[in-house]
Amino acid sequence: MNKKALITGVTGQDGSFLSEFLLAKGYEVHGIIRRSSVDFRERIAHLEGKPNFHLHYADMGDSMSLVKLVGKVQPTEIYNLAAQSHVQVSFDAPEFTADVDAVGVLRILEAVRTNHLEKSCKIYQASTSELYGKVEEIPQNEQTPFHPYSPYAVAKLYGYWIVKEYREAYDMFCCSGILFNHESERRGETFVTRKITLAAARIAQGNQDCLYLGNLDSKRDWGYAKDYVECMWLILQHPTPEDFVIATGVQHTVREFATLAFHYAGIELRWEGEGINEIGIDVKTGRTVVAVSEDFYRPTDVVNLLGDPTKAKTELGWNPSKTSFEELVRLMTEHDMAKVAGEGVAAKVRMNLAEYLEKGIVK
């Protein structure tokens, strides 16, 4: 049978890597996009026009669009990655987050049932380490009790349980990957890692003075997104539908991430002070280049995530240490150093062009 994947959230970080991965495996890949005033699909632009890559308008908030699309595509695998995925934003838009991240999962499951594809279509649900929230044990594995600690996590908890319910009630092949934080050069720019690597690059090249962060003590188990999408696929190839923790088993603080990113950008940091008064100083110049702002504190913050990937390692044969923390930070920082340098060149060309136009040197 031809392998046909439908990816919700195809324009996101994971959706773009997963599309590349599945296309390389010979899949026909269909992705859901939604209407926006700026059609800016940077992460998948290089895939558009490929014969096996197809995009369709639909929305996780619109059942009818999902039912029609699942019926039209007749996928053999659905990867439900679409979500309002920013934890801090979920405190400001909790209802929207619940609609997309919780009820959206139900809509996908029902779209499959409505089209009578329960027995032919496997479903992957993008679950999250945020379910562990105010953690009850360290490290966290598939048996660790959940304690969601944000509107995002509560919405994702519904997604997790409704997937389990449909698996048991209707014998569907639907599973959750409980993924710990995974980052890349394609990570959204307001997540802490990318915010840091971009700022380190801008500060190193004289385009920004200071980076403002929230909780520097927060600990995360950070992996590389490109390694993690392989696991999403492996979970659906497993003989039985099961949930898996996907993590590296290594933990670092936000402060450690920042120290290393600045190092790769050519700036050595020295930390002084505590809490809201903590600052990161450029050892060479004595300038403060990192400071703490309450604006980035959360009403409740998840501060100690560390995953135990033993099950994924033994049952899926997945390698959690493919890309080390150091390599991840280096590749993201090097990418952003080049990006910022490119922006500088483009700005200079625009300035020169404006000047030449004004002086009538070019018309």
Ligand code: NAP
């Ligand atoms: P992301 O970059 O924020 O991408 C989210 C995707 O969801 C985008 O394609 C977005 O489309 C789409 N989307 C949002 N609302 C939608 C709606 N109403 N209808 C249709 N599409 C909608 O997220 P990511 O980092 O790739 O993460 C993928 C999934 O894994 C998410 O469900 C996230 O919660 C989960 N997860 C991520 C991590 C991580 O560390 N990255 C860890 C655990 C779980 P637009 O481009 O149009 O906004």
Ligand code: GDD
């Ligand atoms: N975003 C952000 N910005 N976070 C900051 C900042 C800042 O300026 N300063 C400190 N942090 C801290 C946050 O308080 C949090 O404890 C940690 O850095 C990580 O924040 P994010 O990078 O925003 O990611 P997240 O862990 O909240 O959520 C991501 O990972 C989850 C998996 O654990 C998202 O990708 C979620 O969608 C995903 O489920």
